[in-house]
Amino acid sequence: MENVRLILIVALAMLGLMIWEAWQADYGPQAVEPAPLAASSPAHETPVPNVPTPPTTEGGAMPDVQQAAAAPAAAAAQHVTVTTDLLELTLSTAGGTIDDTELRAYPVDPKVPDVGVRLFQDNPPKVYLFQGGLAGNVSLPTHHDLYTVERDDFRLADGAEQLVVPLRWRSPEGVEVEKRYVFTRGSYLVDVQYVVTNSSGEAIDVHRYEQLKRNEESSRQGMVYTFTGPVLSTPEKRFKKFDFDDLEEAPIDLSAANAWVGIIQHYFVAALLPPADQTSKFYSKILPDKQYLVGLLGPQTTIAPGASATLSSRLYVGPKRHDLLQDIAPGLELTVDFGKLWFIAKPLFLVLKFIHDKTGNWGWGIILLTLMLKLLFYPLSAAGYRSMANMRRVQPRLLALRDRYADDKAQLNQQMMKLYKEEKINPLGGCLPIVVQIPVFIALYWVLLETVEMRQAPFILWITDLSARDPMFVLPLLMGVSMFIQQKLNPAPMDPTQAKVMQILPVVFTVFFAFFPAGLVLYWLVNNILSIAQQWHITRSIESGAK
Secondary structure (H helix, E strand, O other), X not given: OHHHHHHHHHHXXXXXXXXXXXXXXXXXXXXXXXXXXXXXXXXXXXXXXXXXXXXXXOOOOOOOEEOOOHHHXXXXXXXXXXXXXXXXXXXXXXXXXXXXXXXXXXXXXXXXXXXXXXXXXXXOOEEEXXXXXXXXXXXXXXXXXXXEOOOXXXXXXXXXXXXXXXXXXXXXXXXXXXXXXXXEOOOOEEEEEEEEEEOOOOOEXXXXXXXXXXXXXXXXXXXXXXXXXXXXXXXXXXXEEOOOOHHHHOOOXXXXXXXXXXXXXXOEEEEEEOOOOOOEEEEEEEEOXXXXXXXXXXXXXXXXXXXXXXXXXXXXXXXXXXXXXXXXOOOHHHXXXXXXXXXXXXXXXXXXXXXXXXXOOHHHHHHHHHHHHHHHOHHHHHHHHHHHHHHHHOHHHHHHHHHHOOOOHHHHHXXXXXXXXXXXXXXXXXXXXXXXXXXXHHHHHHHHHHOHHHOOOOXXXXXXXXXXXXXXXXXXXXXXXXXXXXXXXXXXXXXHHHHHHHHHHXXXXXXXXXXXXXXXXXXXXXXXXXXXXXXXXXXXXXXXXXX
């Protein structure tokens, strides 16, 4: 019996620690060390991929880089504002760089719905940019060169399905480039097109490139982390994460078709999506001031004199919504990172979403999901509660054995095992309900943590955000009361010290849960209430002589 209680205590303590660490990762304070301003380089002064010679389509090293004189172009650049139904962003005519993006449907604070989350931004030390351009055997516009634009404000018109923003450039040799951003209503996908017209009199070789530039941002907050950093998907490995520090020792350097690269953070992702049938070279680069590049270099396109060609790719910049991502590119839906228990978390989310679609409320979804899980695991839970009820029934005899063999531990254990055998009791059976709940609990935590649908989702009354803590601490207090009641239904530990430890666990867990997402506390509270009802019924039946 003592060993059983010890196992339960350790399991509960470890569970509490894991949840506390996970909460710290998402809601705990984060120390950010700003980069020294004196050492900062111009925001757009980043390298341009050189074309491999000869152009490679498989393996090989990362393309060499060259530095362009970016400061004059950046100083002369103007900014263009683009507004769609979902995005509000800013383009710089220096390279057509996207240096600010606001997600209109995702406010930073629900109390201020007009201020959306910003992904791309150029506000050192916070730097996050989308850059792109052309490279080849002639002068072509990189992300440093100045484009011209007909106006500085573009808006998606009412009733229009698309908005095209054209930027134009021309070389002294007669090569003309129109860089187009094509936005579609209801979509976070942006088509990036380069229409190249060769009026130079000679054939030219052109490569398209795109890259994301971002300052280093620690994934670790507290003792664990919520991942922020580059990700790469190829047919060989559909989803691979890279810590920023990993890029120093093992930079991204490969060529692949049907692949993409991006940077993910909590709830949101920016991904570079080249045409699936083209082989692109993927690379990373470390810049000064703890800034990083991840990008791709497209295959060579040869354009004859007097001819034109269009080089296209796509950029996704928006929320990590499974329903939006799964049809865009293979593996993109995996940016909704459910961790090692994804095989439990994903079905939980799909069921939650189905219930939400019917009820319109994620809180009721959690309650109904908890009920479904209790029904699913009812036979297993019943066996565990039946074992605990039987342990409670023979508790007086166990205490008598402890007093009789107080000085002979070996004999005490032998007599206890004999009693268990006679009464057909499994002393470890009471652990089953806890063991079953732990992986489901952790998986549900990652569902609440990772799915942007749960972000700022209201329930009822004072619960306005299921992904944040209960502002009035009502749910944690009710959960603590439910733990105390459930504890009274369990057989008391034979060791007085263990009994005291068990008595304070509801208090400890109430304090822990006070800062956890309200949706998680709601799940645990409902689960406890259902468990109490089931355990009370089974205990009453056994104590009244029912078999």
